[in-house]
Amino acid sequence: MKTPTLIILTLLCAAGAYILVRNRASDIAYRAGKKPALHSLPYYYGMLSALWCALPCLLIVFVWTVLDDYAVHAAIVNLLPESVQALPASEIDLVVNTVINLALYPNALLSSSTPDYLIQAGQDYLRWQQLSQLSLTVVVLVSLFLAFSLCWARIKPKVKARQQVERIFQWALLLCASIAILTTIGIVLSVLFESLRFFQSVSFFEFIFGTHWSPQTALRIDQVGASGAFGAVPLFVGTLLISFIAMLIAVPVGLMSAIYLSEYATPQLRAIVKPMLEILAGIPSVVYGFFAALTVAPFIRQSGGFLGLEVSSESALAAGLVMGVMIIPFVSSLSDDVLKAVPQSLRDGSLGLGATQSETIKRVVIPAALPGIVSGVLLAASRAIGETMIVVMAAGLAAHLTVNPLESVTTITVQIVTLLVGDQEFDSPKTLSAFALGLMLFTVTLALNYVALYVVRQYREEYE
């Protein structure tokens, strides 16, 4: 049986077990005229047996499928002539792929020049696979049978079916919750390992403090500076420049609109304006990128030319401006939350002394909300630094070390995308440098997020 069929079969069996066991338990429990004779309600016994049927079998299928590839791979390698086995690992992989493809699509690929041993290995591969699939089917069927008979025998008053089901339920929930941790570990491991490999060929300090970035130069091994230059300072500066421009737009506009909405606007106005502003947040960044590259950048270039300024067509200003617009609703909704958390009694205290509304806001509300606002700004900054599509589409590719917003700069995210999109081999420093950049990006945004979340948590505790 094929794997999907097996999975469906398993699920069907589980459903069947549920019905059968539940009915049986129900018979036992409610024998005429007696008190319920089981510990739990019948459907708990049903659920328990369904779980016992499904979970182990699905686990077996999953593990089997993962291991199958490795086992078959090893088996094929063993079947190959020794001369082939002596080849380096990457070439053996290629041969194995050829074998598999030959076996699967003989009509398309087979030709008279195909070496015999490949055909032979292909035949063996097919046989291996059949065998593997057959044994999997047998194992699954046997375990289904075992699980079912075990559960059938355990419809007894002693068995605390409800507790067991609840325990399994709770473990399943815990498993789901821990995916967040697994994701973090996955991120850390994936960027860290590749980065470490990168730092074996390029020194960490050169990467952090070097001012020259041109990873693309390594065309020939014997070329001068063949490994490219990996000084990331121009990228850091470019990222900060664009983020700074974005924050320059987003923070005042976002903060002022939050203030107006939470302090001045009537509920009716608020109910209309807030969702409208949130549309800005719902627009995907690729749309902003398109807008920045095709509308804003040419506009800035033309107006710059009008004023007699030399503006690059991929100016940092265009990307920063549009990014700022994108982040406005983000700043505004975070600030709105913290402003709302400031107790009304503080406003009353100030207004009762005769302060005007703006004085109250500037001198009491904002200072009181400052930690929250700061954390919102930090989160917005982390977003600006990690924003990808706008800069990929509207900022430059070449690394210039400049803080002139009219010139073209490149950013960390732009470089990650350009280095990793397209064909790549996993062991060139060029590819690995993308992971080192990813590590930098992750570290910086993580630090910003952590500080921001910590500050805002303290702030919430103060007023709750």
Added chain:
Amino acid sequence: MNSKSGYNRLFDPMAETGQALDFSQHGLGQKTVGNPFSVKAKMSVRNLNVYYDDKQAIHDVSLDINRNEVMAMIGPSGCGKSTFLRCLNRMNDTIENCNVNGEVTLDEQDIYHKKQDVVPLRARVGIVFQKPNPFPKSIYENVAYGPKVHGLVSRRAQLDEIVEDSLRKASLWDEVKDRLFSPGTGLSGGQQQRLCIARTIAVSPEVILMDEPCSALDPIATARIEELMAELSQNFTIAIVTHSMQQAARVSSRTAYFHMGRLIEVNDTRRVFTNPEHELTEAYITGRFG
């Protein structure tokens, strides 16, 4: 309110003897008894009605508050006494759905006049709230806040003087003079409330409104504030809302009794507590409800 009186009837021993009065409706349509008017009024209120959306919170209240007197407002909770107090310096403006009509004058000036600005009004009529609400700033900054926003001083020395003077008047100076620059929120509840009083008098208002200023405080702190009120009444006109009849009796010269948004009775404090004219007042001060 109806249900409440029903509830009272259930548990009131008199209910069983059939003597209980239905206070909820009794006598509410009548005019205020006692002396609501005076010739030397600092503030006077005429025919005041307040609505929250459709709900009427104050019904046709007229009352004068004299210069340098302590006027106490008492009544069961929800009777509208706090709403009334907040009308006196237009703090109700901050509440979205609150509607005020009628006339309130301060020194014969209508404070609800179109051209009246709330800023100078509130500088003249200060307010102290139920819960101490010091700003999250230093003690000094809390007291200096009013003078600063109103631009009352031009030099730091003047400001220092006002801060010290206000803290002394609020009898808080001795307790905080060594830590003027520590946060006001770090003080005890009673101290915080005195800080708020100091903050209010730093602007030297003419009238101080107090909205149950001691309800969040312990008895000792309450006693200090009451002492303070007696002192303050020499320089300021004070209107205080309180849920404690004893407090009203101790601090005020006149007392107004509110019931379900109506002003039932106004008289000298002693008269109200010893010989009330209205049966609702009597019922309240003898503890039949409240």
Added chain:
Amino acid sequence: MRKASHKSSTAKVPSTIDLVNRNLAKRKRAEWRFRVYGIGAILFGFICLLILFTDIISKGHGAFFKTQIHLQIHFNPQRLQVLQPGAIEQFNNANYDNVIQDALFADNARISPALLSAVDKRQLLSLISTGAVYSLRETLTDSPGVLNQSVGVWLTVDDDVDNYVKSLAHGGEGYTGRLSQQQQSWVNRWIENGQVRQTFNTTFFTSGDSREPEQAGIRSALMGSLYMLLVTIGLSFPIGIAAAVYLEEYAPINRVTDFIEVNINNLAAVPSIIFGLLGLAIFIGFFDMPRSVPLVGGLVLTLMTLPTIIISSRAAIKAVPSSIRDAAYGLGASKMQVVLHHVLPLAMPGVLTGAIIGFAQALGETAPLLMIGMVAFIVDVPADLMDPSSALPVQIFLWSDSPERAFVERTSAAIMVLLAFLISMNGLAVWLRHRLGRSHQ
């Protein structure tokens, strides 16, 4: 008021109220300025929104229409190289270019007797889309009877002609682009003869990517996005709810729970491209999954949306009044029963609202998909989760890089389609939130 203040002033220094009044005008102006800043900030946001939408719609609306010209096509079996009568399979490999060529030359000869040079011929031919042969094939396959007959057919034109005709319709000079004088005059003549029409651009919705703008469509990208969204919904919704239930209802208050919480909050703010790196290193590098397939894209988007869904689900679960839990526990319900029968149904509208917003984010996400190789040039519509495919936002990214003017139009139109999806999803969420608000009152 001045009079009153004099009465109350006690000393020679100016009284409080005098000082207050002296500064009043200045303070009123400051207040007014502050309000203006606030309104200005909101207006700025609105204007940006307005410019963005106007820009995209004005650039993209044209892509929903395509230009066609009417030609009299003679399905000549010799020229088509369909020699055996009745063999329908031959229609697939027939030479339709020949009949189009004949029709064009005949059309031209009808009006101007002058013979065409070789260059002219090539120029004339290039006015018709290279995709026109497919529509002819369809015509012939649908009704084999037209063989050897002359039929009037509407043929899609090349994108340059399309641009030219559309820009003429807007008035003014007309955008000539790469069209030569001669080509323009041909097109003008067709327009005069009423041989040109604009029709709804079905190609845009029914075909995949193409190098030729007039043949390019969003079908494959849309299907890719749909598959990915299915994977994301199928995984992140149950897992997200389960995690939220665990954290709100089961988790003991200890370090581990705290750590999970901090983790989730942090993950929600990690840049999406980092999730792409994770997908590249783990799913493709470690698990050896293929590139460019919706399954991997869906997995990456799942990991990315999970934190959002967990956070909003937790808020919704937290909002369920504890009195309901107490009531159920009081009746002897077990924890699982309380959660499944009482808490979750009540929290569901809130959970759904948050989840839909998360899915909308996932639908618009591009950067992580670039990392896992979903930038390939995909013509075919993906048939399942393991077929290489593109995604709508990635398609937008790819097209926006193409120099042809017609691709700008198509990019904008694709953006309009994407935004339509996102706005309806968000609208659904707002509607749900609204309904939730009412049902709780």
